[in-house]
Amino acid sequence: MEEFEYTYTGGMSDEAVGRRLREANTATLALAEGNEAYAIPVAIHYEEDAVYLRLAVQPGSTKRGFLAATDRACLLVYDDDPLEESWSVLVRGPIEPATEADRETIGDVETKFVPLRVFGEPIEDLEPRLFALRVETITGRTA
Numbered sequence: 001m002e003e004f005e006y007t008y009t010g011g012m013s014d015e016a017v018g019r020r021l022r023e024a025n026t027a028t029l030a031l032a033e034g035n036e037a038y039a040i041p042v043a044i045h046y047e048e049d050a051v052y053l054r055l056a057v058q059p060g061s062t063k064r065g066f067l068a069a070t071d072r073a074c075l076l077v078y079d080d081d082p083l084e085e086s087w088s089v090l091v092r093g094p095i096e097p098a099t100e101a102d103r104e105t106i107g108d109v110e111t112k113f114v115p116l117r118v119f120g121e122p123i124e125d126l127e128p129r130l131f132a133l134r135v136e137t138i139t140g141r142t143a
Contacts, residue, residue: 007086007143008143009086009141009142009143010141010142010143011139011140011141011142012087012089012140012141012142013140016140016142017089017138017140018046018048020077020087020089020140021044021046021051021077021089021091021138022046024044024046024077024089025043025044025113025114026041026042026043026044026114027041027042027044027051027075027076027077028040028041028042028075028076028078029041029042029053029073029074029075029095029133030073030074030075030076031066031067031069031070031073031095032066032069032070033065033066033069033070034069038062038063038066040063042054042055042075043113043114043116044075044077044113045106045112045113047105047106048135049134049135050102050132050133050134050135051075051091051132051133051135052098052102052106052112052130052131052132052133053075053095053130053131053132053133054109054113054116054128054129054130054131055067055128055129055131056116056118056126056127056128056129057126057127057128057129058126058127059127067095067131070095071094072092072093072094072095072136073092073093073094073095073133074090074091074092075090075091075092075133076088076089076090077089077091085142085143086142086143087140087141087142087143088140088141088142089138089139089140089141090137090138090139090140091133091135091137091138092136092137092138093133093134093135093136093137094133094134094136095131095132095133095134096131096132096134097129097130097131097132098129098130098131098132099132102130102132103130106130109130116128
């Protein structure tokens with residue numbers, strides 16, 4: 001049998017969770033429809049009551065279908081070098097298109113997000129949209 005290493009983790013303070021979310025540029029968004037799950041990398045920007053996501057959404061895409069079907073989404077932000085430092089933050093809540101008030105809260109969207117990644121789709125077919133994941137629960141763990 002193989003040997004495994006284990007690391008005990010503990011909860012993060014609210015301050016540490018907020019700092020990790022504010023410093024993060026990307027995360028993994030998990031959506032669901034019935035008993036099928038779908039997870040995608042996303043660009044994010046955090047404000048106190050919401051995590052904002054800028055997504056390229058195409059008509060008829062899998063992403064669009066799962067966004068429409070998901071009542072409560074899950075967002076995972078984590079350390080990309082767990083050998084250096086190990087932590088993760090999990091945010092859950094409803095996801096919806098951002099409102100005009102959200103846009104005012106964020107300000108200049110272009111300066112808040114990393115460049116939109118495109119995977120071979122023609123640029124003219126993409127419809128970049130801003131979504132808000134309304135924070136219901138946040139859990140942070142660190143080693």
